[in-house]
Amino acid sequence: MTAEIIVVTSGKGGVGKTTTSASLATGLAMAGKKVAVIDFDVGLRNLDLIMGCERRVVYDFVNVVHGEATLKQSLIKDKRYDNLYVLAASQTRDKDALTQEGVEKVLEGLSEEGFDYVVCDSPAGIEKGAHLAMYFADHAVVVVNPEVSSVRDSDRILGLLASKTRRAEKGEPPITQHLLLTRYNPARVAIGEMLSVKDVEEILGIEVVGVIPESENVLTASNNGIPVIVDANSQAGQAYSDTVARILGEERPLRFVDVPKKGFLQRVFGG
Amino acid sequence: MGILDFLKRKPEATASVARERLRIIVAQERSTRGAPDYLPMMRNELLEVIKKYVHVDLDAININFERDSGHEILELSVTLPEGKQAAKGDNKDEAKTG
Numbered sequence: 001m002t003a004e005i006i007v008v009t010s011g012k013g014g015v016g017k018t019t020t021s022a023s024l025a026t027g028l029a030m031a032g033k034k035v036a037v038i039d040f041d042v043g044l045r046n047l048d049l050i051m052g053c054e055r056r057v058v059y060d061f062v063n064v065v066h067g068e069a070t071l072k073q074s075l076i077k078d079k080r081y082d083n084l085y086v087l088a089a090s091q092t093r094d095k096d097a098l099t100q101e102g103v104e105k106v107l108e109g110l111s112e113e114g115f116d117y118v119v120c121d122s123p124a125g126i127e128k129g130a131h132l133a134m135y136f137a138d139h140a141v142v143v144v145n146p147e148v149s150s151v152r153d154s155d156r157i158l159g160l161l162a163s164k165t166r167r168a169e170k171g172e173p174p175i176t177q178h179l180l181l182t183r184y185n186p187a188r189v190a191i192g193e194m195l196s197v198k199d200v201e202e203i204l205g206i207e208v209v210g211v212i213p214e215s216e217n218v219l220t221a222s223n224n225g226i227p228v229i230v231d232a233n234s235q236a237g238q239a240y241s242d243t244v245a246r247i248l249g250e251e252r253p254l255r256f257v258d259v260p261k262k263g264f265l266q267r268v269f270g271g
Numbered sequence: 272m273g274i275l276d277f278l279k280r281k282p283e284a285t286a287s288v289a290r291e292r293l294r295i296i297v298a299q300e301r302s303t304r305g306a307p308d309y310l311p312m313m314r315n316e317l318l319e320v321i322k323k324y325v326h327v328d329l330d331a332i333n334i335n336f337e338r339d340s341g342h343e344i345l346e347l348s349v350t351l352p353e354g355k356q357a358a359k360g361d362n363k364d365e366a367k368t369g
Binding site for chain 2 (some may be wrong): 095135147148151152155156159189191192193195198199203
């Protein structure tokens with residue numbers, strides 16, 4: 001049994017890749033899958049902070065690639081879920097420290113260890129790190145914000161996923177592409193200040209797999225080092241849970257994409 | 272819309288502007304996706320050459336790159352302006368009258 005490889009990518013930085021990787025990996029683990037989540041951002045390690053395991057990093061991804069540590073030594077077990085592991089990015093090495101062969105070896109090792117899913121948290125940009133993160137993927141989650149530069153970059157990334165990956169090069173069935181719209185503000189969409197779900201879907205020609213509302217809980221979660229999906233009371237957490245369920249094949253309607261109906265007093269006085 | 276909302280400055284509905292701009296740029300970038308990197312430069316150089324003879328602007332030159340199984344097609348089309356506006360000819364006329 002080989003592990004399913006999911007890349008979380010976007011092109012543009014700061015759109016929510018690491019937040020999404022952390023919640024996606026945690027959500028899959030909550031569904032009972034054995035999951036590893038890998039930080040591909042060599043030199044700018046951050047996934048460990050979002051996952052809350054930054055003080056337990058001993059060996060990292062590059063150490064494994066260079067044979068300085070075994071996979072088992074380097075995988076950090078999550079403190080909440082036994083079947084969830086984090087592989088941190090290296091902080092010190094240059095970005096050429098990763099090679100295609102090295103990455104392939106690590107992914108094969110994870111398959112042999114019985115992992116069901118490997119989530120690859122891609123760095124921003126379209127350089128080597130981003131290329132390696134997507135190269136071996138079976139599924140891609142393209143994170144996009146309802147904002148011009150992010151939408152344009154996503155289109156670029158969708159093109160690369162369809163041409164510059166192992167599946168494309170070998171003529172295998174293409175990567176399953178999932179578009180995830182994050183930082184969505186229904187109130188601003190309603191007054192025409194922000195691109196809508198439909199706008200983004202039409203421009204990119206692909207349906208969304210989920211819409212994560214802009215939420216203060218995301219910052220709170222990252223402050224605490226707890227993936228926001230764990231916060232079942234937050235809208236963002238619930239939206240991520242829906243997204244994970246959809247990626248696992250379940251059908252769920254989109255939530256939190258419309259402005260909540262206002263009460264009588266709010267309608268009279270605004271607000 | 273509440274009473275108090277009338278007092279607030281109304282923000283512009285700019286999402287439609289974003290949508291139209293994205294539609295155009297995404298379509299344009301998709302048409303040249305996978306094409307060689309030299310295409311934009313070649314387009315500019317071709318424009319310089321064509322400009323010596325005819326007044327055209329950048330939009331008049333359309334370069335299409337297609338990849339079929341086994342072979343690649345580079346398609347170039349130049350839309351010439353209507354009527355006779357040959358650059359050289361114009362200059363000669365001006366020289367005579369001036």
